[in-house]
Amino acid sequence: MNEQKKQIAILGSTGSIGTQALEVISDNNSMFEVYALTANNNVDLLIEQSRKFMPEMVAIGNETHYQALKEALADLPIKVFAGADSIAQVAEMQPIEIVLTAMVGYSGLKPTIHAIKAGKKIALANKETLVVAGEMICELASTYHAPIIPVDSEHSAIFQCLAGEGNNPIEKVILTASGGPFRTKSLQELEHVTSAQALKHPNWDMGAKITIDSASLMNKGFEIIEAKWLFGVTPDQIQVVVHPQSIIHSMVQFVDGSIKAQLGMPDMKLPIQYAFTYPERIKSNFPRFDFDACSQFTFEKPDEERFRNLAFAYYVMEKGGNMPCILNAANEIVVAEFLKDKIGFLQMSDIIEEILAKADFIAKPTYDDYVKTDAIVRILTKEMIR
Numbered sequence: 364m365n366e367q368k369k370q371i372a373i374l375g376s377t378g379s380i381g382t383q384a385l386e387v388i389s390d391n392n393s394m395f396e397v398y399a400l401t402a403n404n405n406v407d408l409l410i411e412q413s414r415k416f417m418p419e420m421v422a423i424g425n426e427t428h429y430q431a432l433k434e435a436l437a438d439l440p441i442k443v444f445a446g447a448d449s450i451a452q453v454a455e456m457q458p459i460e461i462v463l464t465a466m467v468g469y470s471g472l473k474p475t476i477h478a479i480k481a482g483k484k485i486a487l488a489n490k491e492t493l494v495v496a497g498e499m500i501c502e503l504a505s506t507y508h509a510p511i512i513p514v515d516s517e518h519s520a521i522f523q524c525l526a527g528e529g530n531n532p533i534e535k536v537i538l539t540a541s542g543g544p545f546r547t548k549s550l551q552e553l554e555h556v557t558s559a560q561a562l563k564h565p566n567w568d569m570g571a572k573i574t575i576d577s578a579s580l581m582n583k584g585f586e587i588i589e590a591k592w593l594f595g596v597t598p599d600q601i602q603v604v605v606h607p608q609s610i611i612h613s614m615v616q617f618v619d620g621s622i623k624a625q626l627g628m629p630d631m632k633l634p635i636q637y638a639f640t641y642p643e644r645i646k647s648n649f650p651r652f653d654f655d656a657c658s659q660f661t662f663e664k665p666d667e668e669r670f671r672n673l674a675f676a677y678y679v680m681e682k683g684g685n686m687p688c689i690l691n692a693a694n695e696i697v698v699a700e701f702l703k704d705k706i707g708f709l710q711m712s713d714i715i716e717e718i719l720a721k722a723d724f725i726a727k728p729t730y731d732d733y734v735k736t737d738a739i740v741r742i743l744t745k746e747m748i749r
């Protein structure tokens with residue numbers, strides 16, 4: 364370990380964000396060093412990454428891979444752990460300065476809580492953490508003085524627009540959405556779209572879960588909730604605008620009517636790097652936007668009749684309590700079933716709507732309430748599909 368360098372832990376290093384974060388670190392290896400890597404299942408890639416980046420420790424969520432990981436790294440001085448709890452413990456290690464939370468879905472909650480309690484700087488890519496338990500996370504972050512730097516491109520854009528604005532009041536934040544691969548499809552057509560079609564996102568190359576969420580606009584719904592917690596805005600201060608070119612990553616409108624936007628190519632490495640270097644910027648070799656090659660920016664209002672998830676997100680945000688947690692758990696199940704082609708695209712929203720009506724509401728959930736809600740809603744949703 365080189366103490367001059369920022370020590371980084373990447374939770375979810377084998378996913379889309381994790382692998383891009385490692386590219387950023389590798390391109391700036393005089394500034395950053397990998398202290399810990401964790402993955403859930405992809406043991407082969409975790410081994411490869413460990414041999415290349417030589418972290419102090421690695422953890423694999425799925426314990427059945429422990430032996431394979433341990434043996435593959437036996438010749439190296441890398442500590443090896445397994446199990447969900449070990450991921451949470453790795454995130455607390457003293458030399459770590461920045462924890463990048465890039466796991467998929469609800470699994471990000473617990474390790475993020477541990478990292479916050481250890482006072483780490485959180486580079487937050489796992490939006491479900493804020494969707495499920497935003498209130499608790501924000502309280503903890505303030506109690507333990509753990510800054511949360513958004514990695515999600517929209518929220519990074521807003522965060523960048525707010526730099527230097529001090530306490531200047533925000534009138535609203537404007538989240539841009541690409542509209543996904545089904546932006547122009549009719550309701551009738553949406554009835555028959557497949558997971559393979561949904562996985563072909565026009566602008567962004569991402570993991571399977573978030574790509575389906577993008578196609579169904581659930582991703583944008585989650586981002587509305589994420590924005591509420593990150594920027595302290597109310598639901599009526601959050602507007603979604605469909606911008607199919609995905610060059611404007613989001614905007615802030617201040618009380619004087621001035622709108623600031625952040626633009627760039629759709630490339631997650633930029634928000635990842637900014638989260639690592641904030642408040643500074645460093646040189647990058649990412650592709651630059653070319654005004655000569657793009658003659659127009661267009662904007663549309665999102666259609667909540669075809670994409671009902673957006674309305675659900677506003678609804679659960681208004682209700683608060685464990686409602687966003689219910690939404691998230693039901694969504695994780697329907698997305699997994701849609702990926703297996705067990706249910707249709709529109710059915711995902713139908714099932715979520717029923718679950719939102721059915722699941723027990725808790726106005727002031729504790730951490731255990733979130734855990735219980737998540738577990739019960741998963742069972743309820745699976746039963747409904749069967």
Ligand code: MN3
Binds near residue numbers: 517586
């Ligand atoms: Mn996003």
